[in-house]
Amino acid sequence: MAILCWGESRAISVYALLCQSLPIGRLFLLLQRGGLPVKRPYYVTTPIYYANDKPHIGHAHTTVLGDVLARYARLRGMEPFFLTGTDEHGQKVLEAAQRRGVAPQEQADEITACFRDGWKRLDIAYDDFIRTTERRHIRVVEAILQRVWEQGDIYLGRYEGWYCVADEVFWTEKDVPDGNCPECDRPVERLTEPNYFFRMSAYQDWLVQYIHAHPLFIQPEIRRNEVLSFLRQPLTDLCISRPVSRLSWGIPLPFDTDYVTYVWFDALINYLTAAGYLSDDARFAHLWSSTTHLIAKDILRQHAVYWPTMLQAAGLPQPRTIFAHGWWKFGGNKMSKSRGNVVKPLELAKVYGADALRYFIMRDMPPNRDADFDLDRFDQRYQSDLANDLGNLLHRLVNMIGRYCNGCIPDSGNPMEEEMELRQQCLDLIERVFAKIDRFAVNEALAHSIGVVGEINGYLERTAPWKQSKAGQVERVRTSLYTAAEALRLVSLLLYPVMPGRMSELWHRIGWQPPTPLRVGLEWGELCPGNSVVDGPPLFPREIG
Numbered sequence: 001m002a003i004l005c006w007g008e009s010r011a012i013s014v015y016a017l018l019c020q021s022l023p024i025g026r027l028f029l030l031l032q033r034g035g036l037p038v039k040r041p042y043y044v045t046t047p048i049y050y051a052n053d054k055p056h057i058g059h060a061h062t063t064v065l066g067d068v069l070a071r072y073a074r075l076r077g078m079e080p081f082f083l084t085g086t087d088e089h090g091q092k093v094l095e096a097a098q099r100r101g102v103a104p105q106e107q108a109d110e111i112t113a114c115f116r117d118g119w120k121r122l123d124i125a126y127d128d129f130i131r132t133t134e135r136r137h138i139r140v141v142e143a144i145l146q147r148v149w150e151q152g153d154i155y156l157g158r159y160e161g162w163y164c165v166a167d168e169v170f171w172t173e174k175d176v177p178d179g180n181c182p183e184c185d186r187p188v189e190r191l192t193e194p195n196y197f198f199r200m201s202a203y204q205d206w207l208v209q210y211i212h213a214h215p216l217f218i219q220p221e222i223r224r225n226e227v228l229s230f231l232r233q234p235l236t237d238l239c240i241s242r243p244v245s246r247l248s249w250g251i252p253l254p255f256d257t258d259y260v261t262y263v264w265f266d267a268l269i270n271y272l273t274a275a276g277y278l279s280d281d282a283r284f285a286h287l288w289s290s291t292t293h294l295i296a297k298d299i300l301r302q303h304a305v306y307w308p309t310m311l312q313a314a315g316l317p318q319p320r321t322i323f324a325h326g327w328w329k330f331g332g333n334k335m336s337k338s339r340g341n342v343v344k345p346l347e348l349a350k351v352y353g354a355d356a357l358r359y360f361i362m363r364d365m366p367p368n369r370d371a372d373f374d375l376d377r378f379d380q381r382y383q384s385d386l387a388n389d390l391g392n393l394l395h396r397l398v399n400m401i402g403r404y405c406n407g408c409i410p411d412s413g414n415p416m417e418e419e420m421e422l423r424q425q426c427l428d429l430i431e432r433v434f435a436k437i438d439r440f441a442v443n444e445a446l447a448h449s450i451g452v453v454g455e456i457n458g459y460l461e462r463t464a465p466w467k468q469s470k471a472g473q474v475e476r477v478r479t480s481l482y483t484a485a486e487a488l489r490l491v492s493l494l495l496y497p498v499m500p501g502r503m504s505e506l507w508h509r510i511g512w513q514p515p516t517p518l519r520v521g522l523e524w525g526e527l528c529p530g531n532s533v534v535d536g537p538p539l540f541p542r543e544i545g
Contacts, residue, residue, distance in 0.1 A: 039079035043287040044069050045271050047295050047303075048085040048130060051111040052096035055118040057328050057335065057373065058296055060345035061361050065325070065442065066294050067124045068362060071497030072437045077519040081287055083274045084119070085130035086112045090263035091165050091242070094249040104249045108133060118346055122354050123501055130274045132251075132266055137273040141266050142254045144314050145240075149255050153199040153313045156256075159239050162188040167298075170239055183298055196241040196259060203309040204235040210308065216321055218304050219440065220368040223297060223324040227304045238306060240265040268307045272316070291319035300324045323440050326370035328361070335373075343373050351544060355499035356382050359446070362498050367440040383542065389453045390495075391539040396460065397485055398509055398533045404469050404477050409511055411529040412486070413479035422459050422483055423524050425452055426490040430522055433494045442498070449494050456487045485510055486527045493521050502539055509534045 046062045049055070063084055070080035087093075088108035097107035112131060119126065130137060148154050162171045164181035171181065176188050208231050211217055211224065218224040241259040242250060250260030271293065276283035295303050303322050311318055327334055330341040349357045360378050363385070365371040401407060415423070429452050436445035463480040489512055496503040496518070507514055511531030515521050 039077065041287050041290040042070065042073040042078045042080040043275060043291045044073075044080065044082050045274075045291070045293050046084040047293075047299060048087040048132065048267055048270050049115060050090075050092055051086045051088045051108040052092050054111065054114045055345065057343040057345050057361070059115075060118070060122060060357075061328060061365065062294050062296060062325070063119060063124055063126075064122060064358050064361060067126070068358070068442060068497045069292070069294075069437065069440075070125075070127075071500065072434070075493070075497060075518050075522070076434060077517060081128070081275075082126045083128045083130060083271070084115075084124075084126045085128075085270060085274075086115055086132070087263065087267045087270075088112070088131055088133045089250040089260070089266055091247050091249075092263075094247065095165065105133065121346055121349060122358065125500075128274045130270050132270060134273075136279060137270055138251050140273045140278050141251050141261060141269050143278055144269060144272075144310075145261065145265070146254045147315075148198065148310075148313050151313070153202065154196055154240065154255075155199065156194060157197045157237075158193070159195045159197075160192040161190075163191045164188050172236075193243060193246070195239050195243070196253065196256070197237040198240045198265065198310070198313070200238045200306070200309045201235045203312050204231060206312060207231065207235075207305065207308055210318070211304075214318075217318070218300075219321055219323045222368050223300055223304070226300065230301065230305065235305070238262075238265075264302050264306055265310065268302065268310065271319070277316075288317060289320065292321045292323060293319055295322065295324050297324045297326055323367075325365060325367065325440075328365070328373045329370055330373050332372060348378075352378070352382060353502070353540075355502040356386060356540065358498055359386065362442045363446045364443065366443055379544075382540065382544070385450050386540040387538070387542045389450060389457065393453060393457055393460075393484075393488060394506055394509060394539050397481065397488060398535055400465055401481055401485065401533045402535065404465060405481060407532055409485060409527055409529050409531045409533065410478035410482050412482045412525070413475050415479055415483060418459065418462065419479060419483045422455065422487050425455055426487050427524060429491065429494060446495070446498060449491055452487070452491050456484050456491070459487070460484050482527070482529070486524065489527050490522070490524070493518065505536075506539060509536060509539075 044066050046066045049059050066082050066084065070082035073080040086108065088104075093107060094104050097104045100107065102110075108131070116129060132138075145154070159170070161173070162176045163169070164171065164184065164186060166184050166186050167181060169181070169183065170191075171188060175182055179187060181188050208228065211228060211231075215224075218227055240262040241253055241256075242262060244252070244258055244260055247260060250263070251266050253259045253261060271291065272284075272288075273279075275287045275291070277288075293303055293307075300322075303324070307322075308318055328343065329335065330343065333341060335342045345357060345361075360381050363381060364377065401409065429448060432448050433445040436442070436448065460480070463476070465477045465480045468476045468480065489507070489510060492503045492506050493514075504514075510527065511533050512527055515526075520526075
């Protein structure tokens with residue numbers, strides 16, 4: 001296909017021609033082979049959050065993780081696109097509105113504003129915030145429903161079974177032996193009514209084969225094994241509607257307006273909408289091959305079973321990766337309002353600062369396990385890693401450069417073996433951090449970075465610029481301080497995706513103006529001699545509150 005070797009000026013018209021003549025699945029493959037005259041994309045999404053209540057620590061974790069991964073991607077010279085949003089249809093949202101005596105749209109508007117404000121206060125820089133009540137999304141849902149209906153994979157049947165309003169999930173008799181939802185432990189309701197079903201069972205064998213053939217599709221491995229274990233049992237068809245007589249707050253089925261769309265068939269499609277499906281084919285083809293869905297493990301089945309089969313039925317390509325992290329627990333128990341153990345992230349951010357909260361929830365959640373939210377541990381992390389190690393290092397360096405170098409970054413002088421060793425540690429750190437990020441192990445990337453902060457502190461203790469100054473070793477003082485400051489700059493660049501606010505302040509203190517793109521800064525020697533350092537209050541004050 002010589003036509004795919006285009007220049008920038010012809011890209012749009014070529015895309016348009018291809019989009020008119022090829023199915024989207026084949027178009028996607030051709031575009032992959034042909035490439036685009038832009039940076040490598042990285043499309044990362046969070047789940048869209050129910051518009052029935054304000055953000056909690058689980059919402060914050062997934063959304064901070066998405067922001068962190070997008071920032072690391074940009075640091076690596078990629079072109080990230082970060083999506084989050086709110087899920088505004090369904091019974092749960094309707095009931096929340098009814099309890100407050102407001103219209104469902106008003107409920108959705110108010111809660112969406114809470115999420116937007118919360119993410120702003122946590123320094124989360126999303127590229128798009130999607131709402132399922134937006135017309136752009138409704139149009140895509142209707143189109144996919146119509147397509148799957150016309151090919152015979154949606155049929156009218158009769159549903160009889162148990163339903164959890166809180167999780168918007170149907171359960172079989174064996175799933176609820178005690179009458180409670182196995183996910184949230186709330187009582188389930190008995191439902192018997194005609195409904196439309198998606199023929200999900202027809203895609204079970206395909207899905208099993210796809211998961212085996214694509215080992216990076218579901219991560220971490222423990223979640224992949226959970227899905228494969230679930231798929232050893234016969235897969236039932238998925239109820240995808242609610243009768244308007246019982247629930248009117250939803251997207252009407254395009255082929256039967258007496259029914260609205262089941263919330264999961266509606267919500268999952270948001271990832272396509274925001275990527276440009278049916279509105280910008282060139283953008284969609286560019287982004288979709290790089291898609292990473294970030295979710296918590298409690299919605300793994302919806303994303304790793306419902307979603308792939310829906311896409312396959314619609315003739316659309318699969319996302320690259322579905323990453324399901326664990327839960328934040330409190331005292332060993334899953335957080336829930338009924339237990340009164342929900343951690344409110346914005347309140348913690350008020351006390352410790354947004355960056356400290358971002359650091360803790362990234363540092364203490366392994367990619368394949370749950371984590372316990374311990375306030376004492378939070379404070380210990382803050383004091384040891386941030387106040388004592390990182391903040392104190394900056395304070396010492398600025399003071400010594402002020403005292404021994406007239407407040408200006410010195411030149412690098414003649415580095416000796418110990419300087420070369422620290423330089424190599426920093427350069428090695430770059431690759432180690434990116435390797436961990438590729439595995440979603442942000443906690444380990446941070447451990448390595450703070451470890452090198454400790455090495456810089458150790459280097460200063462060994463070289464002791466204050467002793468060098470007393471001995472009249474002016475050149476050695478300058479070399480030691482430049483080496484330590486440049487090492488701190490490189491490490492801070494790798495910490496920036498997690499703590500963008502504080503690291504930007506650190507750069508100001510050491511007189512460094514970051515380049516655009518930041519990737520340029522990942523070289524040794526970018527700190528310019530002669531730039532003034534700036535004294536100021538502690539980067540992370542030891543006294544909180």
